[in-house]
Amino acid sequence: MENDEAIVIRSTDFSETSLIVTLFTKHFGKIEAIAKGGRRLKNSFESALDILTRINVTFILKKNDTLNILTESQLIRRFHVHQNNLHGLYAAYYAVELINTFTERNLPNPQLYNIVTEKLNNFENPDSTNVTNSINYHIAQFNYQLLHENGIQPTLKQCAECGNKIEIINPYQLIHFTQSAGGIICNTCTEIYRNSNQHYSLIKPETLKLLNHFESEINNKINTQSQYKNFSYTAIIETQTLLNNYINFQLGLQPRTQKYLKQFN
Numbered sequence: 001m002e003n004d005e006a007i008v009i010r011s012t013d014f015s016e017t018s019l020i021v022t023l024f025t026k027h028f029g030k031i032e033a034i035a036k037g038g039r040r041l042k043n044s045f046e047s048a049l050d051i052l053t054r055i056n057v058t059f060i061l062k063k064n065d066t067l068n069i070l071t072e073s074q075l076i077r078r079f080h081v082h083q084n085n086l087h088g089l090y091a092a093y094y095a096v097e098l099i100n101t102f103t104e105r106n107l108p109n110p111q112l113y114n115i116v117t118e119k120l121n122n123f124e125n126p127d128s129t130n131v132t133n134s135i136n137y138h139i140a141q142f143n144y145q146l147l148h149e150n151g152i153q154p155t156l157k158q159c160a161e162c163g164n165k166i167e168i169i170n171p172y173q174l175i176h177f178t179q180s181a182g183g184i185i186c187n188t189c190t191e192i193y194r195n196s197n198q199h200y201s202l203i204k205p206e207t208l209k210l211l212n213h214f215e216s217e218i219n220n221k222i223n224t225q226s227q228y229k230n231f232s233y234t235a236i237i238e239t240q241t242l243l244n245n246y247i248n249f250q251l252g253l254q255p256r257t258q259k260y261l262k263q264f265n
């Protein structure tokens with residue numbers, strides 16, 4: 001019998017009375033488990049198996065491909081939608097879908113667990129000074145942190161193609177970014193891309209600054225919640241879109257919930 005803290009990232013009806021849940025646990029990673037009787041009104045799960053809910057769980061970990069068995073769960077906290085904050089709710093759905101898609105089963109990652117719980121909190125309680133910017137900033141940051149945790153964050157300091165250092169001197173000059181090389185590319189490499197009709201996009205220097213900011217927060221182990229105020233609406237949206245697309249490229253698919261976020265841009 002194992003005990004752990006977890007976030008419910010998926011919950012599906014299995015039978016009249018049972019549920020199958022996908023949990024992102026702190027110390028066991030992603031697990032799937034059956035909650036027998038989980039759909040009954042009175043059960044040992046305190047009706048705490050809704051998606052986005054943070055719980056304490058007791059389960060029997062099965063070897064091989066057999067489903068794990070959930071024996072008990074207690075609510076730590078439910079995700080509340082304050083003041084019709086649909087943007088935050090969709091952002092939270094998006095975050096758990098990404099966790100479900102990106103993580104492998106039974107691979108513990110307590111660091112990523114902490115990132116998700118913190119982000120769910122940011123989505124649930126956005127900064128009221130500017131709700132839209134605050135949530136969009138945290139979506140972009142979550143994208144970046146997830147890419148970083150998987151070791152596939154974009155190259156930002158030197159050319160992702162040839163390795164030459166790229167100095168941004170002119171604050172108005174657009175920078176070339178490519179998904180295939182995984183980062184920014186120098187003028188020489190851009191010329192090669194252009195001549196061979198390979199795709200690249202243009203990003204603003206402020207967008208690169210924000211990406212570098214995410215990277216330096218990870219490296220310096222700091223996390224300042226109100227940093228979004230130092231970046232323009234345009235830079236935040238451009239960064240979020242760039243990272244959404246980069247994630248889609250890495251996954252080879254578009255997360256289902258991603259399209260719901262567009263209406264808040």
Ligand SMILES: [Zn+2]
Binds near residue numbers: 159
């Ligand atoms: Zn280059």
